[in-house]
Amino acid sequence: MRLSVDNLACRRSGRRIFANLSFGLGPGDALAVTGRNGAGKSSLLAILTGRLRPDAGQIAIADVGEASLPECLHAVGHRDGLKSSLTAGENLLFAQRILGAPRLSPGDALERLGLGHAHDLPVAYLSAGQRRRVALARLLVCARPLWLLDEPTAALDTASQAVLAALMAAHRAEGGLVIAATHQALGLSDATELRIETAAAAPVTDVTEDWA
C-alpha cells in the first residue's frame, strides 16, 4: 500500500493546529511523528482514521484495491477499544470478526505479546500495561497494511517495548506501513521523522468561523 499526504492542515475549535503537512509512505516505510504536547500528533492520526475532518489538503492511497483508508488501518491509541467486562480473548475475537481479514488466533496473538495467561481473564483485571498489550495484540489478529500507533510504548515495560519493536520490524518486512506518534525512540530503524512545529509558529486563524 502507498499513502501520500499533501498540504494537510488541521483546525480545532477555531485554532490552527498545523498546516502544510506533507509526506509519502511506500511499502515497508515507517514514519515517526514527533512534536511537543499539543502540537497535533494525535489530531494527525485522528484525521487519518477519519474521526476528524482536515481543514485543507489531500490524503491519497494506492495499491489497495477498493478499500477506503479506514479499512486499511489499525489504530491503537489512548482509548484502547477494549470492553472491561469481556475477557481478553473475547475482545480480540470480536475485533477479528468485525474487522475481517483474520490472521493469528486471539490465543496465539496474546502469546506473542507474552499475555497467554490472560486469555480468559476479564480486561478489567489487567494492569494499564497489560491492557495496552491486549490492544496491541489486535494488530496481529487481523492483517491490515497500515498501523497507526499513538504513544504505543506508554505504560509498557522494556521487555514489551522490545517485543513491539520486533513486531513493527516484522510488519515492515512484509511490506506494511507504520505511523507512530511518540516522544521516545521506538526502535524503528531508518524511520522518517516528521516533526510537527508548535502552534505558536503556525499562522493564526485567517477566517472567522463558528465554534462548531
Add this chain to the structure above:
Amino acid sequence: MTRAVLALIARDLRLSGRVGGSGALSLVFFLMIVALVPFALGPDLNLLSRIGPAILWLAAVLATLIGLDRLFQADEEDGSLDLMTAAPVPLELVVLGKVTAHWLTTGLPLALAAPLFGLLVALDGTAMSSTALTLLAGTPALSFIGAVGAALTASIRRGGLILAVLVLPLMIPTLIFGVSAAQAASGGTVPFLVPLAVLAALTLIAAVVGTLAAAAALRWPE
C-alpha cells in the same frame, strides 16, 4: 458482512449480561411501574382493567429508556466505536446490529412478560394477548427512535436526561397506536387490525429512518 453484524449482536448481548450491563434491569423497572399503579389508584378492578393496556404501554416506553443512553456512549468512550467505523461494514449496519441487540434485551422481554404483568392490572385474556402482540409489534419502533437520540448524545457526558427529552415526544405516535390497538381488541368501534397495521408501519418507518439518522449522527465529525 453479515458475520460482522452477528458478532456485534452477540457481543452486545454478552455485555448486557456481564457486570455493568443493563441485563434484566428494564424488565424489573417495567414490573415496578406496573406494580405501583394499583397502589396509586386503589383496588378498583374495572378502572384498572380499562386503563391496563395504557399502563403497560406507558411502562414499556419508559423502560425502553433504560440502557439507551449507554447504547453508543459506552462505545464512544472506550474507543470501540473507532473500531466499528474502521470495519469494512457500513455504519448503518453497525447501528442496525446494536439496535437489534438493544431490542432483544429490552423490547422482546417486555412483550413476552406483558401477559404476566397484565394480571397486576386485572386484564382479561383477550386484552392480555392483544397488549403483548402490540408490544411485540411496537417496541422495535421505540428502540429505533431511541437510537437516534442515543447517537446524538453519544459524546455528551450524562446525556441521559437530554436523551429522554429528545426521544419521548417522537415516541408519541407509537404510544397512541399501540394503546388504541390493544384497546380495540377488547371492544370498541375500530377493528383490531387497523391500528395494529399502522403500528407495524410505524415500526418499519422507524427502522429505516432511525438507522440512517443514527448513523449520520455518529458520522458527524467533531
